[in-house]
Amino acid sequence: MARKSLVGLVADELLDRIVAGEFPPGTVVPGELELSAKHEVSRMTVREAMKTLEAQRILSVERGRGTFVNPLSRWESLEAVLRAASEGKNDGAVAVQLIELRRMLETGACELAASRVSPEDIEQLRAQVSAMQDAYDSNDVTAFVKADLAFHDVILHASGNVFVAVLFEPLHRVLETRRTQTSQIPDIQKHAIAHHRNILEALEARDTRRARLAMDAHMQQTLDDLRSYVLDA
Structure with a gap:
């Protein structure tokens, strides 16, 4: 041994x-x-x-x-890839691929959540959006990232699919590192808050199609912001 x-x-x-x-x-x-x-x-x-x-x-x-x-x-090796994604130098390509992965999984999770979300889930989502706004107003990047990640975590669990949350768990450290980097930029925070509100409204309406489109729009905006403010900066 x-x-x-x-x-x-x-x-x-x-x-x-x-x-x-x-x-x-x-x-x-x-x-x-x-x-x-x-x-x-x-x-x-x-x-x-x-x-x-x-x-x-x-x-x-x-x-x-x-x-x-x-x-x-x-x-x-998933562990090795995640280490490279959170600590490595090939930031651009890895960051784009991470958003692509999230887009594939989170749009479907959001669609499922729209038909299964509970009143308690909605309250948690609303609280996280409010926390994001407060963090933006006070320029608290750490609090903003925490609320952002918590918002998405509620949706993953609200999807009711046990595999979704398990698949995302290893990505948490990478997402936290990446969000902390990109959330330093106020415009990216503003865009994220607006899209999170749209997602929340779609989930409150229990509209599956609208929820999927709202999450997809958020992923596209995230990708656009990454390219505009980070990769091309």
């Missing part, structure tokens, strides 16, 4: 270096001898750690050439 734990530690430390941009996609990672010296472990431990990352498609071995870092799109 101790050896396996050590292998995992070395694999994590190498992944940290990849995520930090020390070894961008397409570059060769150091050889076993260099890594064993750096981490003060045996070459066998390094070899097993490399095999772990290779199994997750983070690394690929080309005989006679070395071990290369794969593009993020080829990685097959």
Whole structure:
């Protein structure tokens, strides 16, 4: 067990270096001898750690050439992808793809929620929109992000589909980091408040089509704001 734990530690430390941009996609990672010296472990431990990352498609071995870092799109470890999304350097592409994922799942969740939302859910949603407005007025980004995330969490659970909330749980840390970055911009906060109000009104009306369209419009505005205020800035 101790050896396996050590292998995992070395694999994590190498992944940290990849995520930090020390070894961008397409570059060769150091050889076993260099890594064993750096981490003060045996070459066998390094070899097993490399095999772990290779199994997750983070690394690929080309005989006679070395071990290369794969593009993020080829990685097959959700945990590794989430680490890259929250800590990595490839912010633009990852941020866009995260919104695309949210758009696919949250529009459907909002449609379901419109037919299943409870009066208590509506009260919680209304309270979160009010909290977002208060946070905007007082320039409290932390409070704004907290209320924003809570609003969406209520909808995910109100959908009544047990898989939806479970699927989103691992994304929470990434979403919190991203929202904190983008919510520094007052115009993005204003747009978000307006769209959250539209979503709330659609859910209050129990209008499934309107709820889906309102959430889709919110996701589109989020993408437009990301491109206008962050990626093209």
